[in-house]
Amino acid sequence: MNQKSLPDAVGNSPKQRLKVYPERINRVRAKKPKSRTGCKTCKIRRVKCDEERPVCLKCRKFGVDCDGYEQPPPYTRGTSLATKPLLPRGVCEVPLCILPTSALFKNELEHQYFLHFRDEVSFELSGPLPTKIWNHVILQSSTETIALRNLTIAIAALSKSRSCPKENAALHRSFAIRQYGKALTQLQHIISRSDDSAVRISLIASLLIFCFENIHGDYEQAVSQVRSALRMMRKRLATVARPYSRLRTTSSIPGLEDDILDIFVRLDNTIMSRVSTPHDSRQSLLEIAYIDSDFRMPNAFRDIVEAKDYLEHVQYKLMPYLAHLPDIYMYGDQVIYVPPKDAFDEITTHLRHWDRAFNPLLEDATRRGGSDFVATATLRLLALSTNIAGQQAFLGGQASGNPELFVPEVTEVMHLARKVVAERCFRKTFVFDCGIVPTLFVVIMNCKRREVREEAVEILRSCGERMEITWNAAAVARLGEQLLRAEDGLC
Structure with missing residues (x-):
């Protein structure tokens, strides 16, 4: 790939600006009454529903079936109609507290990629059942550690390259590889500390590296990375048995x-x-x-x-x-x-x-x-x-x-x-x-x-x-x- 033919990823070339996520003019969270009338699918994904009917636009854009809207049950004094939930409350602690400000990122493009990871890629990685590890632990850690943040950004960019029009795929992919290399360099300094915090960061990074290599198509490298992480965890486990x-x-x-x-x-x-x-x-x-x-x-x-x-x-x-x-x-x-x-x-x-x-x-x-x-x-x-x-x-x-x-x-x-x-x-x-x-x-x-x-x-x-x-x-x-x-x- 000829790197010189690509525009600078941070947006130095306005004509080639790479758009990842819808632009937001004002990122201050508006204080509005919380709606509880969204579609069932958006409620499961814990995202804001646009409430378009018969199916919502959010689900169509995400590529999932919109399961429709709850019908309000008839009110009967003194009775309660309870349905057994398929997913328990709190199974997926979507990080409402994780609202990264642009101060965490070097440029708007990085911010957009992180939002793409938070709102879409993390759910895709979880599979059919959202899990706390992707929708809370890793996101929270990424706001605290720049190396992990850069890995999530790299995964988001690589994921975007596989789902966008062909003319934009090379731009996303090139950015992903550069961001990935930057994260690996940052991790080397963290690993050298060898304290408990460094071990935790290294293990989380191993999960993200495994994902990146798999999406990139280098399956054996992904397995090799996880084997190393498992050996690291084995050494750190406190008990012999x-x-x-x-x-x-x-x-x-x-x-x-x-x-x-x-x-x-x-x-x-x-x-x-x-x-x-x-x-x-x-x-x-x-x-x-x-x-x-x-x-x-x-x-x-x-x-x-x-x-x-x-x-x-x-x-x-x-x-x-x-x-x-x-x-x-x-x-x-x-x-x-x-x-x-x-x-x-x-x-x-x-x-x-x-x-x-x-x-x-x-x-x-x-x-x-x-x-x-x-x-x-x-x-x-x-x-x-x-x-x-x-x-x-x-x-x-x-x-x-x-x-x-x-x-x-x-x-x-x-x-x-x-x-x-x-x-x-x-x-x-x-x-x-x-x-x-x-x-x-x-x-x-x-x-x-x-x-x-x-x-x-x-x-x-x-x-x-x-x-x-x-x-x-x-x-x-x-x-x-x-x-x-x-x-x-x-x-």
Whole structure:
């Protein structure tokens, strides 16, 4: 790329000024009565709704389905009609206090990119379920640390380059790379301090670098960065055994929020299960000892966040066995691993109880449709794939001898996957959560019905370059195509 042909990113060339975000003449927050009549989708995203009907302009611009407006219930004295929320109150602490002033930025362009990250990119990264780590912890930290702020700006610019007209893409991309390089230089000075504050900043920076490299397309560099961060976290964990529970998280690193520890545990497990070479380590880089004392599945989950916590708790218990499945699928006899049989009944019982507690949420979300359905159906897909993979891991050769073993689970997976991908709010970009991609990988590797595997490949193709942490939809689709051709003797 010829850097000289590009205008200066700070706006020295008025004719080439790069517009990221709508300009605001007066950035002083107006004191107006708070409206509670916005559309359902904007309320979930915690953004101001323009209240245009039948669908709001904000949702159309963001590219999601507008789920319409609440109808005021008829007032009846002495009665209260309460509906069970899909998302708990406070699940996504959108930082109302985080209103960065232009004093934090060198120029208006940086400010616009940060607003783009805050209002759109952070929600895209969260996946179907907004999380505190992206919508609060990282945003708050970015207002306090210039290196983190520059990383968020770089991610926003890179994200913009992938969604804007071609003539502007190079400008956004060039700015993103320069901002990224600046942030890395600033981080070197922070890391050299080695105190608790520096460790926290370094870990948050690792998450942002992982996102940037993934969006940029350098997947192996992204994984390498996270491996280094996991090793850093392992050294800083206070206890040798490193006990951890997804249901009762307590970070033992001074000054480090539970949310940061949670996301690194998720990364650790995801990297263990990614498709790689048979010689790659399948051991936890954090060397976590999962706590399972007094574990009891609720009869019904309060909301989708609680449901996800309990599912991840079961997945983490199962991960030492699941981590070897990609190797078994890809390299067969080169991998020798026999899991203990006595754990099978316990895991299947947990998953059966999870299904029972989750069904009311799924039924409610199916009626609602839109983003509620995508979030809930994605969680159901993960539970189904966990069940299939768990049976495969424990039954081994017995599973391959029964072609009808996974038919009920696979049938439901394909039904839900088709519906999820068809939703307008389904994002075909990088998201920091797993869902449909590893689920369809499990279907391709376990289902014996060729027509089902062909459909799974087709759904993955329709996902474009969607990336779920380390799972790339296009790469898994190509893998599925190679396996199908191998069966036909074409390769």
